[in-house]
Structure formats: C-alpha cells, structure tokens
Amino acid sequence: MQTRNLKNRDDRAHALLLGGAVREMTPSVYEVTGSKHYTVITLSATTTCTCPDHEYRQVVCKHIRAVELYQASTHQMHTVREMVVA
Numbered sequence: 035m036q037t038r039n040l041k042n043r044d045d046r047a048h049a050l051l052l053g054g055a056v057r058e059m060t061p062s063v064y065e066v067t068g069s070k071h072y073t074v075i076t077l078s079a080t081t082t083c084t085c086p087d088h089e090y091r092q093v094v095c096k097h098i099r100a101v102e103l104y105q106a107s108t109h110q111m112h113t114v115r116e117m118v119v120a
C-alpha cells in the first residue's frame with residue numbers, strides 16, 4: 035500500500051513536471067504551480083515546500099518530488115520516466 039502511495043505521488047509529480055508547473059527561480063528556489071502555487075526551496079541537506087502536506091506532515095510532497103525530477107532531468111539526461119520507476 036505504501037508503495038502504491040509513493041507511486042501515485044510520483045505520478046502526480048511527473049504530471050506537474052510535464053505540464054510545465056516547475057519554474058526555476060534560482061538554483062535553489064523553485065515555484066510549483068498545481069491546483070495552488072507553492073515555493074520549494076532546496077538547500078544542501080534539506081528541501082522544504084510551503085504546502086500543508088509538507089509543513090504539517092513533514093512528508094516529501096509532490097512539489098518536492100517534481101523539483102527533484104526537474105533537477106534530475108535537466109542535470110542528467112535521464113528520462114523522467116526512468117526516475118519515476120526507480
């Protein structure tokens with residue numbers, strides 16, 4: 035069940051990325067626009083997001099995953115699909 039949840043979140047992150055929802059403001063600040071607009075900040079060891087999912091539940095939300103996928107797809111030319119499966 036946990037695996038399914040993770041996969042669904044990654045699917046949503048993937049959809050955000052493909053939909054052009056991720057905007058790189060600086061190398062460590064990203065804006066992700068889904069149903070709402072959130073800011074994802076990546077620092078050396080921690081990544082934070084302004085959405086309730088992350089702030090209250092401390093989970094890696096779909097916005098953070100979308101930024102991770104974005105970084106992976108721009109910095110290495112792996113396909114996003116491979117990242118989601120992995």
Ligand SMILES: [Zn+2]
Pocket residue numbers: 072083084085086087088095096097098
């Ligand atoms: Zn979030």
